[in-house]
Amino acid sequence: MSNFAIEVKGLRKSFGSQIVLDGIDLAVPAGTVFALLGPNGAGKTTLIHILSTLTAPDQGSVRVAGYDVVTEKNEVKRSISLTGQFAAVDEMLTAEENLRMICRLSGLTSAESGARTAELLKQFGLSSAMGKRVKTYSGGMRRRLDLAISLAASRPVLFLDEPTTGLDTISRRSLWDIILQLKEQGITIFLTTQYLEEADQLADTISVIADGHVVATGTAEELKSRVGGEVIELRNEKEEVIRMISTNGSIHDVRQTLNELAHTVPQEARVSIRKPSMDDVFLALTTKNLEGTRS
Amino acid sequence: MTTTHSMAKPASFVVTNAVFIGRSIRLSLRNTEALIMAIMLPILLMLLFTYVFGGALDPTGNYVDYVVPGIILLCAGFGSSQTAVDVAQDMTSGIIDRFRTMPIRSLSVVTGHVVASLVRNLIATGVVIGVALLVGFRPSAGVVEWLGAVGTITLFILTFTWLFAAIGLVAGSPSAAAGYGFVLLFLPYLSNAFVSTDTMPKWLQGVANHQPITPVIETIRGLLTGTPVHDRAWWAIGWCLLILLVSLVWSLWSFRRKAGRR
Numbered sequence: 222m223s224n225f226a227i228e229v230k231g232l233r234k235s236f237g238s239q240i241v242l243d244g245i246d247l248a249v250p251a252g253t254v255f256a257l258l259g260p261n262g263a264g265k266t267t268l269i270h271i272l273s274t275l276t277a278p279d280q281g282s283v284r285v286a287g288y289d290v291v292t293e294k295n296e297v298k299r300s301i302s303l304t305g306q307f308a309a310v311d312e313m314l315t316a317e318e319n320l321r322m323i324c325r326l327s328g329l330t331s332a333e334s335g336a337r338t339a340e341l342l343k344q345f346g347l348s349s350a351m352g353k354r355v356k357t358y359s360g361g362m363r364r365r366l367d368l369a370i371s372l373a374a375s376r377p378v379l380f381l382d383e384p385t386t387g388l389d390t391i392s393r394r395s396l397w398d399i400i401l402q403l404k405e406q407g408i409t410i411f412l413t414t415q416y417l418e419e420a421d422q423l424a425d426t427i428s429v430i431a432d433g434h435v436v437a438t439g440t441a442e443e444l445k446s447r448v449g450g451e452v453i454e455l456r457n458e459k460e461e462v463i464r465m466i467s468t469n470g471s472i473h474d475v476r477q478t479l480n481e482l483a484h485t486v487p488q489e490a491r492v493s494i495r496k497p498s499m500d501d502v503f504l505a506l507t508t509k510n511l512e513g514t515r516s
Numbered sequence: 517m518t519t520t521h522s523m524a525k526p527a528s529f530v531v532t533n534a535v536f537i538g539r540s541i542r543l544s545l546r547n548t549e550a551l552i553m554a555i556m557l558p559i560l561l562m563l564l565f566t567y568v569f570g571g572a573l574d575p576t577g578n579y580v581d582y583v584v585p586g587i588i589l590l591c592a593g594f595g596s597s598q599t600a601v602d603v604a605q606d607m608t609s610g611i612i613d614r615f616r617t618m619p620i621r622s623l624s625v626v627t628g629h630v631v632a633s634l635v636r637n638l639i640a641t642g643v644v645i646g647v648a649l650l651v652g653f654r655p656s657a658g659v660v661e662w663l664g665a666v667g668t669i670t671l672f673i674l675t676f677t678w679l680f681a682a683i684g685l686v687a688g689s690p691s692a693a694a695g696y697g698f699v700l701l702f703l704p705y706l707s708n709a710f711v712s713t714d715t716m717p718k719w720l721q722g723v724a725n726h727q728p729i730t731p732v733i734e735t736i737r738g739l740l741t742g743t744p745v746h747d748r749a750w751w752a753i754g755w756c757l758l759i760l761l762v763s764l765v766w767s768l769w770s771f772r773r774k775a776g777r778r
């Protein structure tokens with residue numbers, strides 16, 4: 222097994238005439254956290270489905286934990302665990318029954334399943350609701366159960382498709398801690414997210430996909446520096462951002478930018494200069510919102 | 517956390533099936549409406565056919581002996597049609613994706629529903645026979661005939677459950693599955709389950725005498741009440757095995773196709 226937990230080369234996937242993935246290359250080193258960003262419909266879920274053997278690729282080579290997702294499906298399945306974008310729980314069962322079922326199916330004995338179930342219920346704050354049927358759960362509780370279920374058996378590669386969507390701040394932080402603990406244990410985590418701060422906080426490597434291609438890969442810092450040194454932000458009196466322009470931060474550049482803007486923005490607009498955030502990176506890479514990078 | 521993350525040994529075939537059977541039985545018990553229907557329907561039908569139609573259909577008062585096999589099949593057909601809904605429910609909810617990413621034979625989800633249906637419907641059959649005995653059913657069967665009858669009924673339930681499972685697999689949604697399943701429930705009426713086929717129009721007799729339900733009814737009736745069985749048993753078994761085989765192949769095929777589609 223190479224030291225890449227996930228290796229994707231030249232991956233293509235279309236649905237009918239719609240090309241979703243148009244030549245994706247990725248390599249995720251074992252034991253790291255990888256975040257995949259991209260606008261809605263970019264193909265993040267499709268990519269996760271291909272990596273987790275749910276969808277067959279059209280073209281390209283895809284290896285997970287050293288196994289090919291097409292020819293070695295069973296080995297891949299034994300090496301992975303997935304929390305999909307939409308809850309995959311049994312509504313008619315209780316949280317406890319759901320967890321026990323998946324533990325048993327994962328090869329744990331009855332006693333091990335009981336212990337693991339109790340442990341996970343506690344870890345995900347579901348102990349008090351464990352005897353209620355899942356259909357009575359709130360969205361966030363369902364999500365937490367879904368995540369707990371994915372951890373029933375410890376597998377070397379974990380896929381999380383928008384794991385923190387719908388979670389409150391406390392649950393989100395606690396999931397971040399859990400993800401970092403899993404990484405400590407050497408587990409590779411591949412996640413997608415719409416919360417760029419999340420990618421910033423957790424990921425060793427971030428890739429952004431748009432229009433079927435990987436448009437950028439790197440650490441959060443690397444990606445931010447790509448956007449340019451600093452960002453000039455203009456806000457109106459309602460504190461809404463009306464313009465964002467990247468700058469190298471020198472007096473010369475800032476003055477020139479402001480002079481140019483003087484004609485097009487209201488004079489009451491307020492100016493601030495800040496370091497670029499992941500949001501800026503995302504916008505720059507996936508839209509034309511951030512104007513010309515001069516540096 | 518204590519577990520290691522080397523490639524885990526998957527759950528054995530026996531454990532996988534036991535887990536899914538347990539799940540389906542639990543779901544059956546929690547689906548209160550369907551459960552009440554499954555118990556009430558046999559009672560209501562038994563009373564309806566004996567006291568409301570019975571007198572008109574057979575003034576001698578022996579109609580109950582004639583109609584018991586028909587009601588058993590009607591209830592078993594109705595009970596197994598729930599399988600189509602259960603299977604469609606699982607196939608269209610996220611849970612199937614979870615099972616598919618696990619190193620198990622995920623078709624066992626369906627097998628679980630089939631076994632639960634078998635259990636449910638054998639209980640419903642017991643209710644039919646119980647009520648029948650209360651309203652005057654006097655079977656002449658000995659132990660061997662009873663075993664034969666129960667065997668035939670079991671085969672019938674298994675066959676129709678797999679047929680409904682296949683319908684559930686191809687249906688786009690649970691309500692579509694219920695709709696398709698409904699059509700099949702008319703089959704028992706187009707047989708000699710409730711009235712002799714002699715009074716039907718000629719073309720309908722052709723259908724009624726040659727459809728799979730008729731030999732099954734005649735076999736059960738013969739075994740329980742001593743009317744002649746002749747070769748009907750072979751026809752009954754043949755029909756069931758044929759439909760069972762087709763349903764199994766159909767189920768497997770559509771399960772694979774659905775698995776590959778997304």
Ligand SMILES: Nc1ncnc2c1ncn2[C@@H]1O[C@H](COP(=O)(O)OP(=O)(O)OP(=O)(O)O)[C@@H](O)[C@H]1O
Nearest residue numbers: 236241259260261262263264265266267268306778
């Ligand atoms: N089974 C399918 N059949 C047809 N088209 C599909 C199918 N699955 C996905 N698509 C299409 O592929 C594209 C990518 O979808 P995907 O769900 O992978 O996006 P995503 O990046 O996960 O988006 P989001 O951020 O909204 O979750 C979409 O345009 C979607 O309509």
Ligand SMILES: [Mg+2]
Nearest residue numbers: 265266267306
């Ligand atoms: Mg998605």
